[in-house]
Amino acid sequence: MTEYDVTVLGLGQMGSALAAALLRAGHRTAVWNRTPAKTAALTAEGAHAAATASEAQAGSPVVIACVLDYPALHEILDPAALAGRTLVNLTSGSPEQARETAQWAAGHGIDYLDGGIMITPPGIGNPESMLLYSGSRTAFAAAEQLLAAFGEAIHLGEDPGVASLYDTALLGMMWSTMTGWLHAAALVTADGATAAEFTPLALRWLGDVNGFIRAYVPQVDQRAYPGFDATIDVQLATIEHLVHASQVRGVDAALPELLRDYAARAVAQGHGGDGWARVIELLRKAA
Ligand SMILES: NC(=O)c1ccc[n+]([C@@H]2O[C@H](COP(=O)([O-])OP(=O)(O)OC[C@H]3O[C@@H](n4cnc5c(N)ncnc54)[C@H](OP(=O)(O)O)[C@@H]3O)[C@@H](O)[C@H]2O)c1
Known part of the structure; x- marks a missing residue:
């Protein structure tokens, strides 16, 4: 039964920010988190807290997952509840994990879109924030209006691994650049600046x-x-x-x-x- 526009699975710092942005944009939003207490702030804003992960997945045509890692993701995904729906996975992982999960989804009749979030939770909802997606174009089309609540949605093509690859590459560049600045700062502060x-x-x-x-x-x-x-x-x-x-x-x-x-x-x-x-x-x- 589909009662909501969208479901968010995982209400850590990022998942909570995603759900809050969807609510602010006026979407009927169902949420689920392993630790139920984290639903309270969102239900106060109008979200529906599903009793189980499966109920949450069956409740909306588009299910957005954002948990710690892929093992956690696979623990909560329910293929029977997700069949015929669009799954947008915003859990960080490797391109290989994204491709394997896309194959798994295809085998269960789930339209799969993978994503990489290039911003921290306070930036969710800023139209200039960059979110990268790759995978099924029909999944992107089905979710695009919802994803607009998070920031600029950039679709990088049908290969589900590309968003993770770009995400990882860009993070590597961020760490190199920030560490270069920190090294430079260590040098100049050593002489009193x-x-x-x-x-x-x-x-x-x-x-x-x-x-x-x-x-x-x-x-x-x-x-x-x-x-x-x-x-x-x-x-x-x-x-x-x-x-x-x-x-x-x-x-x-x-x-x-x-x-x-x-x-x-x-x-x-x-x-x-x-x-x-x-x-x-x-x-x-x-x-
Ligand atoms: N924070 C950021 O700036 C940022 C930016 C880009 C991408 N991301 C990505 O977004 C994802 C979530 O990050 P976060 O910052 O929201 O982390 P977080 O605050 O630590 O939240 C982790 C979430 O994963 C859930 N979880 C962990 N293990 C689980 C399991 N075995 N079964 C079910 N749920 C499980 C947690 O549930 P409980 O509440 O029950 O522990 C919680 O909802 C990560 O993949 C991260 O790399 C984060």
């Missing part, structure tokens, strides 16, 4: 880095890396300064040493005259 003094320059610098990345895009796709701006030879010498400055200040040098290793390997392979984008060949060959 504050992060508040340094960071405006760091953020301005990120704008320039943005430009470098744009210039390297065709190089990466064409696998040709002319050193038109700064060669790896020159950058290797400069990275040595970063390693030295770190060591002298007692700042951990593992990060610049890793960068030095990439640069040195590219030089050893005869590519010192290329630009930094050449490093992708070392990354690609690591597997």
Whole structure:
């Protein structure tokens, strides 16, 4: 029996934010969580708290799941209740887990869409927040109006693994960038500056880095890396300064040493005259 527009399974920090956004957008929303107490704030806003996960899944044409991980997801999914419905899985996982779950869903007559949420819970509901989806186009069409309550819904294609792949890749980029800033902050604060003094320059610098990345895009796709701006030879010498400055200040040098290793390997392979984008060949060959 379908009584609601949408069901949310999992009311942790993210699932609660998703359900609250759906309610704010005026959708009739059913919710379920393993620990029932977490439904209280949402029922006060008009949500229906289903007694069981199966009842929740049978209650709406579109079921959105957001739990800790895939083992938890598979514990709560009820294929009999979900058959003929659209399942939108916003639980984080690997592309392989997404593809396996899409296959599992197809085997049970469930239309499956996978998703990656590129924002923390307070950003849910901001139209500028980015949420990535991939998988069945009919599932995306069925859920699109509901998903608009969360932020911008970007469908990346039919392969259900792509949203997770992009999500994971973007998070990797976030950790690298944030750790680069933290390393830089450790360096300058060691000599008495504050992060508040340094960071405006760091953020301005990120704008320039943005430009470098744009210039390297065709190089990466064409696998040709002319050193038109700064060669790896020159950058290797400069990275040595970063390693030295770190060591002298007692700042951990593992990060610049890793960068030095990439640069040195590219030089050893005869590519010192290329630009930094050449490093992708070392990354690609690591597997
Ligand atoms: N928080 C973020 O900023 C963020 C951003 C992007 C994506 N995500 C993803 O969203 C998902 C949820 O994250 P969250 O921040 O909401 O985590 P959370 O606050 O720790 O909530 C975890 C949720 O999973 C449920 N759960 C865990 N194990 C379960 C099991 N065995 N059976 C049934 N339910 C189970 C929990 O139920 P109980 O309440 O009963 O423990 C709770 O509803 C994760 O995959 C996370 O990677 C989070």
